[in-house]
Each structure stands twice: as structure tokens, then as C-alpha cells.
Amino acid sequence: MKKIRYIPYGYTMKNGQTVIAQDEAAVIREIFSSYINGASLQSIAELLTERRIPYSERSDIWDKARIARIISNAKYLGDNEYDPIIEEKQYEEAAAIKTARQRNTFEKNLAGIELLRDRVRCAxxxxxxxxxxxxxxxxxxxxxxxxxxxxxxxxxxxxxxxxxxxxxxxxxxxxSYLLVPRSKKRKELSMDVQQISREIDAELERDNPSDSLIIAKTVEMAGRLYEESNAHLQIAASIARKRVSMMTPxxxxxxxxxxxxxxxxxxxxxxxxxxxxxxxxxxxxxxxxxxxxxxxxxxxx
Incomplete structure (x- = not known):
């Protein structure tokens, strides 16, 4: 295995000739099989890295770019210099899947950007x-x-x-806990709440206070206090967390x-x-x- 690759992964030099490196060829066949069966380039790269499959003497780190180059490399079909590692049917099937995924990604990107158009603000x-x-x-x-x-x-x-x-x-x-807002520190009552409180006190000091007015003002003050707290956000966060629990990365x-x-x-x-x-x-x-x-x-x- 070379420290720096001058020939495609899957091949090596022996007596001045390019020959198949059988251990690497097995990895190539596995890559094509996984991709055809639905795995993404990223997931394949992550699996090979996790298994510490060497790419070269210097690295056992794989990324999706390396996997993509292997999927697209027609030399694995064989030519005058390289012996075949995969069958033509596998190569064509992988190429068709790659084209379909590119088209699907393009369409999803268009839809995603359309959604973001009215949602992006200047930091x-x-x-x-x-x-x-x-x-x-x-x-x-x-x-x-x-x-x-x-x-x-x-x-x-x-x-x-x-x-x-x-x-x-x-x-x-x-x-999902990231959706929960931090509780606001207790602060002084707003001018509106203070005014309503004074109105309730004034009504209570009357000889014949109006129960209905006091009740109405108390409900109004409770509503103001609720708006000024983050209780509604806590409720929204609880609902959002339940929704997120049904999501997958x-x-x-x-x-x-x-x-x-x-x-x-x-x-x-x-x-x-x-x-x-x-x-x-x-x-x-x-x-x-x-x-x-x-x-x-x-x-x-």
C-alpha cells in the first residue's frame, strides 16, 4: 500500500505491473454493493472509517468524496492497464442511482431555498x-x-x-431539551399591571365595590402577567418536544x-x-x- 496513491484504490504494483490488491478490491465490491442497496456515500465513508479500513499507509479516514470517486471510476471495469474488479452491471446500476440522487437533491434544494426565502434575517x-x-x-x-x-x-x-x-x-x-427557553428572572411589574392593580385597590376601597368589575380586572391582570412571563413558551416547548420525539436525524x-x-x-x-x-x-x-x-x-x- 502506497503512502500517497498514484494509482486507483484497489490496485498495486508488482514486478512493474499493475495488479489487483485483493484486500482493497473486496472493499470496492462492498462499497458498490452498499451503495446499490441504498447506503449514502457519507454513511459508507463513516462505516469504513469506524472499521479503520486503511485507504493508504498514511490514512484510514474515509470521506464521501473518496467513496464518490470509487463509484464513478470506470477503471474498475477493466481496460488495457487494469484488470476488472466489478461487473459492468454493478457499475451501471451505481451510476444510475447516483444520477437519480443528484436529481432528487437538486429538486429538494430548490424546495428548501424557496422555503427559506422569507425566513433569513441579517445577524x-x-x-x-x-x-x-x-x-x-x-x-x-x-x-x-x-x-x-x-x-x-x-x-x-x-x-x-x-x-x-x-x-x-x-x-x-x-x-429536544434545547427547545426549552430559559426562565425569565423575576422583574418589577409593568406599568400596565401596576395600573390595573391600583384600579382594583381603588374599587375595593369604595363603600359598595363592584364584584363583577373586580373579577374582570383580576382576570385582566392575570392575563397581563401571563403574557409578560414565558409560561406560554414553556407550554409551546413541551408541545414542540413531543413533536421532535417523533423525528429522526x-x-x-x-x-x-x-x-x-x-x-x-x-x-x-x-x-x-x-x-x-x-x-x-x-x-x-x-x-x-x-x-x-x-x-x-x-x-x-
Whole structure:
């Protein structure tokens, strides 16, 4: 096995000739079989990495780009230099599946971006952001703050934005307690509540206080106190957690899940995405958590 590969995985040099490396060839056949049977490139890479299957003398770390190159490499069918490792039927079936997944991902991305159009806000000023397209840049897509005084523009591909959102959604799905808002610290009664309280006291001091008025004012004050607390958010969080408990982590952006949980998201100048849930909680990931090359973003399907 070479420290740095100059020939495709699955082959080695022996007496100046390119020959099949049988242990690697077995991995290649397994990769094709798993992919044809429905496994994603990412899940295959994770499994091989977990099993510490060496890719080279220097690395036993696999990623979806390496798996994709193997799936797409026609040399495994055999030619004048390389002996065949897989059958033509397997190669064609894998190629057809890859094409179908690419088309499906493209359609899902379109639907996801349409959903986000009215949900992206500027992390600097909170104003809505508008999606722009320019063919002059490697990354065509960008989001521009609608506030002329702010004018922040973030260049981020659709696939990156959806993937960052998906990662944060999966974090919520795996940790539903994140939806629970922090309890507000006790604070002084608002002017409205104080005014209602004075009105109740004044009525009680009358010789013939009105029971109906006192009851009405008490109910009004209770409603004000409820609005000023986060009790309604706690109830919403409880309902949301039950909904999340029925969800499973996703490999692609899920519009239904997003609609159920997220009110809007903010986008920062460094491409950082923060989800703002319907329970008034902010969910943020690490900076540049899934920044990737645009081509690599789309390669998994």
C-alpha cells in the first residue's frame, strides 16, 4: 500500500505491473454493493472509517468524496492497464442511482431555498435578507440585507446553507431539551399591571365595590402577567418536544421539520447560521461547522 496513491484504490504494483490488491478490491465490491442497496456515500465513508479500513499507509479516514470517486471510476471495469474488479452491471446500476440522487437533491434544494426565502434575517441588524445570484463568482448565491444602512452581504451556496441548517436541526432532534427557553428572572411589574392593580385597590376601597368589575380586572391582570412571563413558551416547548420525539436525524434538509420547529434563521458575515425556534430559543453551531467546497457539498448524492 502506497503512502500517497498514484494509482486507483484497489490496485498495486508488482514486478512493474499493475495488479489487483485483493484486500482493497473486496472493499470496492462492498462499497458498490452498499451503495446499490441504498447506503449514502457519507454513511459508507463513516462505516469504513469506524472499521479503520486503511485507504493508504498514511490514512484510514474515509470521506464521501473518496467513496464518490470509487463509484464513478470506470477503471474498475477493466481496460488495457487494469484488470476488472466489478461487473459492468454493478457499475451501471451505481451510476444510475447516483444520477437519480443528484436529481432528487437538486429538486429538494430548490424546495428548501424557496422555503427559506422569507425566513433569513441579517445577524447584524435583524432585517430580512434577499437571495441574489451572480455568475461572476465561484459561489453564485449570496444573501443581501434589505436594510440599506446595514448592507451586509453573505456569499454562501444553497447547498451549504441548507446543510448548515440541517445540522442544527439534527442537533435539536437529538437534544429536544434545547427547545426549552430559559426562565425569565423575576422583574418589577409593568406599568400596565401596576395600573390595573391600583384600579382594583381603588374599587375595593369604595363603600359598595363592584364584584363583577373586580373579577374582570383580576382576570385582566392575570392575563397581563401571563403574557409578560414565558409560561406560554414553556407550554409551546413541551408541545414542540413531543413533536421532535417523533423525528429522526436527516441526511438532507427536511422542509416539514423546519416548518414545525423554526421561526426564522439569521445569517452572519462569516456564514454562521443561527436557528431561532418557535419557542424563542437560539440554536447555533460551531463557526464554519460545515463549510465545504461547493462541488464536495453536492457529491454525496
Amino acid at each position: 447584524e441588524c435583524g432585517s430580512p435578507m434577499k437571495r441574489r445570484i451572480s455568475n461572476k463568482h465561484r459561489i453564485r448565491e449570496s444573501w443581501e440585507c434589505s436594510n440599506a444602512e446595514c448592507g451586509q452581504r453573505v456569499r454562501i451556496s444553497d447547498s451549504q446553507l441548507l446543510d448548515k441548517t440541517r445540522i442544527l436541526m439534527n442537533r435539536i432532534i437529538s437534544n 436527516q441526511e438532507a434538509f427536511n422542509s416539514d421539520y423546519f416548518n414545525d420547529i423554526v421561526a426564522h434563521l439569521t445569517l452572519g458575515s462569516d456564514g454562521k447560521v443561527v436557528l431561532h425556534t418557535k419557542t424563542n430559543v437560539e440554536i447555533a453551531g460551531e463557526k464554519n461547522e460545515c463549510d465545504k467546497n461547493t462541488e464536495k457539498d453536492n457529491i454525496d448524492h
